[in-house]
Amino acid sequence: DVKVTQSSRYLVKRTGEKVFLECVQDMDHENMFWYRQDPGLGLRLIYFSYDVKMKEKGDIPEGYSVSREKKERFSLILESASTNQTSMYLCASSSGVGTGYQPQHFGDGTRLSIL
Amino acid sequence: GQQLNQSPQSMFIQEGEDVSMNCTSSSIFNTWLWYKQDPGEGPVLLIALYKAGELTSNGRLTAQFGITRKDSFLNISASIPSDVGIYFCAGRGNTGNQFYFGTGTSLTVIP
Numbered sequence: 001d002v003k004v005t006q007s008s009r010y011l012v013k014r015t016g017e018k019v020f021l022e023c024v025q026d027m028d029h030e031n032m033f034w035y036r037q038d039p040g041l042g043l044r045l046i047y048f049s050y051d052v053k054m055k056e057k058g059d060i061p062e063g064y065s066v067s068r069e070k071k072e073r074f075s076l077i078l079e080s081a082s083t084n085q086t087s088m089y090l091c092a093s094s095s096g097v098g099t100g101y102q103p104q105h106f107g108d109g110t111r112l113s114i115l
Numbered sequence: 116g117q118q119l120n121q122s123p124q125s126m127f128i129q130e131g132e133d134v135s136m137n138c139t140s141s142s143i144f145n146t147w148l149w150y151k152q153d154p155g156e157g158p159v160l161l162i163a164l165y166k167a168g169e170l171t172s173n174g175r176l177t178a179q180f181g182i183t184r185k186d187s188f189l190n191i192s193a194s195i196p197s198d199v200g201i202y203f204c205a206g207r208g209n210t211g212n213q214f215y216f217g218t219g220t221s222l223t224v225i226p
Contacts, residue, residue: 004157035216042118042203042218043158058213090157101207103148104214106157 003027004107006091012113019078021110023091030095032074033104034058034066037088049074081114088112117142121204121217129225134191136220138204147187148205148214149178158203162189194224 007022025032033048035058045058047066055066063085067075074093078085088111092104121138128134138147146165150158162173164180164187171178175192187204204217 040124040218042121043216045213048213092157101146101214103146103160103163104205105160106150108155108157 004091004093004105006089006107006110008110009108010111010113012115013078013081014115015081015083017078017081017114019081019112019114021076021078021089021091021112023074023076023093023107024072025074025093025105026072027093027095027105028071029093029105030071031093031101031104032068033092033094034064034074034076035090035092036060037090037109043090046076083114086112086114117215119204119206119215119217121220123220124218125221125223127223127225128194130194130196132194134194134198134222135188136190136202137186137188138206138217139186140206140215141185142208143184144206144208145184146207146214147178147180149176149187149189150203150205152201152203152219154200161202191222194222196224196226198222199224 003026005024031050034046035043049055049068065077088109090109091107094102094104096102149161152158162178167184169180177190179188201219203219205214207214
């Protein structure tokens with residue numbers, strides 16, 4: 001079974017702090033994704049990566065950056081946290097390249113509150 | 116980015132009833148997925164569809180890839196309390212690796 005592990009289930013930070021959310025997958029997947037989930041808006045893609053050191057912007061990258069130094073690990077960074085970044089953050093991974101992308105497998109999420 | 120129209124937004128049903136929900140897109144998709152998210156957990160893949168007209172079952176769940184390739188449907192038969200959760204559709208087009216997600220259908224089953 002695919003295992004996607006997010007480092008924290010709940011996190012509380014203060015406005016202006018630099019925040020790191022970590023995600024690790026154990027299936028040697030090429031692709032990794034970060035989403036945020038807000039009520040009524042579904043899942044919105046922040047960033048994704050299809051290879052080590054590669055990253056692509058999703059639909060809402062502003063205020064975020066990512067790092068993928070190793071294949072199994074994908075980090076989401078909030079450079080200067082703001083209250084409107086309070087949300088549930090979901091990490092996902094998938095295998096495949098080109099038109100052969102496979103369905104994504106998700107972690108359990110990190111519920112982040114910015115005070 | 117593209118967002119899929121998923122309906123209904125929420126459902127309250129009696130245990131034992133059947134459930135239907137659907138998802139529509141303005142674009143043609145080559146893959147449709149259905150996920151379920153339990154409270155406090157991440158989404159879990161239920162069914163994947165890869166061909167127009169395809170009908171696939173997973174226990175009491177049945178999903179269909181619409182003939183127009185712009186929609187998909189999920190049915191749950193004889194609902195039980197553990198069916199409670201949020202159901203998401205997701206679709207992917209011909210190019211790119213991005214899946215687009217619906218806004219979710221929240222299902223409540225009343226015992």
